[in-house]
Structures are given as structure tokens and as C-alpha cells.
Amino acid sequence: MLDTMFWLKKIISQLFMPVPLTVLLLLVAMVLLRNRKLVRSLLSLAIVLLVFLSSTPGSNLLSSPLENKYSVNSNTIPKGCLVMVLGSGHDESISGTAVQKLSSTALARLSEGIRQYNLGSDCKLVVSGWSGGEGTLSHAEVMAEAAIELGIDNERIIRFPLARDTIEEAEFLKWEIGNYPFRLVTSASHMPRSMAIFQNIGLAPQAAPTDFMTRQGRWWRLDAENLWSSQRAIHEYLGRLWFKIKYENDGTMNNASTPARESY
Template identity: 30%
Template sequence: MFFVLSKIVWFLFSPVNFVILLAGLAALLAFSRFARPARWLGLFAVIMLGLMAFSPLPRAVIRPLEDRFPQQDAAKGPVTGIVVLGGAIGLARGDVVLNASASRMTKAVELARLHPQAKIVFAGGAANLISEATVTEADGAKRLMEGLGLEPGRLILEDKSRNTLENAVFTRRLVDPKPGERWLLVTSAWHMPRAMGVFRKAGFAVEAFPVDYWSRGKPDDFTQPYSRAPRALEIADNGFKEWVGLVAYRLAGYTDTLFPGP
């Protein structure tokens, strides 16, 4: 139920979707007796869209999330296993497709080569709400990692999870981590606080290994505007989604703190 509700609510209230819906409503009202308030509504939607597309707002939203957990030395060992969260890969027309979070996958392969004894666990099923998928993210991960030379015996696939909560719960059941083992969690830096909170709540002690940074980590992140609207809108949408997700997961009891940290 939580999964379905979260998909519906986020579709309606993601910042980009919301301002587009407002603009559409303003256009419809412009031909009614509400033409005057429609103009103000349309103006508000355009201003909000402009702030997300060209101002420093997306960096200001994403930067605190990405700064929460520090980067690690990839060569530091020993490592029992590496858990890689889905959200970066899929299959289309029989071939691997990577999105803007591709560094989750490339860093996983790098870590696998640096730590040849470590198990590699990929967690990601199919998060489709409307149609039932026959191909999962895990299928794409298997093809990519084995194609890049990872031995099949080292790869463990968790292909049922649809969100971060299920990533943690299902992966813990699958690998049954033991006390004293060292497991790394690889996911996007902006997603790491929520992911760490959920894994801790699930009783899986992992170390944060953040990747896929969208802010530059420089002082002018909070003042430097964007020049490409599509990139800025994607960052704004993901950043706001994570903040909303942190609140929702805390209220639902899936994490123990509102903003998990080191």
C-alpha cells in the first residue's frame, strides 16, 4: 500500500509535475470567469519553473543531502560484500541502458576489482505501478557486470524490491550478514541518508559509500545558476523527492531519525 500511495502522491506533487499542472489549470481558467486569478496562477507557475530551471535552487536542495556522508577510500579493506542499490540501470531492446546515476554501477565494478574476495549484491526489481514488468533492474545488472568481467559466482541478485525499504529488508534476508563483517552500501550521495536510515532500521549494518554527486562541493554551489534547464529540473525533482521521502519514511517508522547521518 505504501508503495502504491507513494507513486501516486509523488506523481501529483513532484515540483516539476506540480507547476506544469498549475500552468495547465491556469490555461483552462483563462477562458472562464476566473481569468484574472488564472493570470496570477500562471505567473506563479512560470516563476517557480524558472527558479527550478535556472537558479541555484536545485544545488541548494541537493547539496546538504550529498554532504551528509563523507566519501571513502575505495581501496580501504577488507570488505565482505558490496550492496549496490538499483535506480541506474535497465534493459531496452535487449541491451543495457544506464541513466544519470550510472556511477552506481561503474563504481560497483571498480570496487569489485579492488576487493576480489567481496560479494557483489545488486538490489533492484521492477518499480512499475501500472504494468507488470517481465524484466527487472537485476537482469540489467547481471548482463552489465558479467559483461565487464565479474565472475558470475560473486554476483548475488535481489530482484523483488521496488523501493528503498524493500531494498534493505529483502537484501538482509538474502545475504544474512554476520557480526564483524564489513558491508559497503553504494548508492547516489543524495539518496544515501534515507538509504542508511532504512538499512540501519532493518538491522543491516552497512558503511556508506556515496557516489553520483550532482553538486560540485564548492562554495559557489549556493549562488551559481544553471544554464541547462533539463538538468536543473531533474536535480530539483530528485532533491525535493528525497527530502519528502525522509519525512515520509520517518513518519512511517521506516527510519529512526529524520535525517540519518554518520
């Protein structure tokens, strides 16, 4: 009896969550419009997509090919290492420290960046990101402040406050270090595209993925977290396709050549 009530509570509570509730409403609409074939077809497609993208098997099917390409990097780094952490947003309206202003993705990336930083000696940490045209602080500055709060010396931090996307981050780093090897830290789903961009411009990144989205979970549970994971994966597939069309085919990125600095 207790087990029955436990699972009944779980099922009923799930029905009031945003994604399952939306699916339920779409099903009701499809029944009420059962005589309109086109509407029924569109509603059926919407339901299938929503169920697939918000389920654990569906989101994992999309994200795992991206995240499985590069494994967690725990190798030590030679003296004079460089670690670059790609930005991912912050919210200045949140009161508190810089760490608390970072998005969950940015915090995951910075945490891994600091772990990579501590795997070497005499390292420098590169953070990047613009203000988005709205905030007063660039994302690079907030990331730098958060890194300082987490124990990194301000003198060991390089900032790229004007970089608006991964391509510009790669370009700024190319101007800064030339062909000097470095650890590249970003979300695991974003790593394949990031590596392609940095390598295409002539840099020598070593992948250090973090912020993994692929998770074990109950196959029947539909939730917004899985939907968010699917959305991020789709974004990466579209971004990779655009990069192939725009840059890899015409070679516009890898024409730039800058001399490497001797040490970092």
C-alpha cells in the first residue's frame, strides 16, 4: 500500500510539471479536433517532438555523441601552462559575489578551469566574454572576479572582454599566444565545435570538457532539464553545420598568421 501511494504521488505530481502538462493538453486538443486531419498531424508531431526531447533517452541520444568525443582531462601540465575558459553568461541583478552571479554553465566551466590550472605550475588563466550589450560589466571581468574569489591571483588572469562568441575567442587567443599549446575548457557538448574552431585557426588546444549533460534517469520522466539538454545539443549541431559551411569550406579563418610568444 505504501509503495502504491508513493508511486501514485510521483505520477500525479509529474502531471502538473510544465512538460507533462503541456503534453497532456496537446493530447486533449488532438482528441477534440479529431476530425481535422492537418491539425491532428501537426499536434501529433508536436507531441512526439516534445516527448522525445524532454525524455532522458531522447536528450541523451542527442547529447552523448557530442560529449563522448573528448574525455575528462586529468593529465598534469608542464610549467608555463595556459588554461582558457570559454564564457557562458552571468546575471548582474543577482546580489552577492561574482561566483553567485555566474550562470550554472559558466560556474561549471570556471571550476574545471581552476582544476586544470592547478594541474600545472606557473600557469595563466584566460577568461572571455563581452557584456552582451546590456550589462555594465563584461562577462570576462565577472569570470575574473569569480576566479579571484576562488583563489586565483589576479596577476595570473588574462581577460578578453570583447569576445562575443567562440570564433572571436579563438581569434583573440591567436593574437595573444600564436601557436602556443593550451588547455581549452568548455561544456562537453560544446567541445567538438570549439576544438574545430580553435584548430581551424591554427591553434593547438588540448580538450578539457566539463558540464556534462548526459545523465542516467527514468525513461518515463519528462522534464524541462532534459528539454534544456536537448536544446543545447541541437544548438551545437546547428552551430557545427554553420561553421562547416561558413569557414571550413572556404578556409577564411585559417589565413591569419601570428607569431607565438616564447612562454607563458
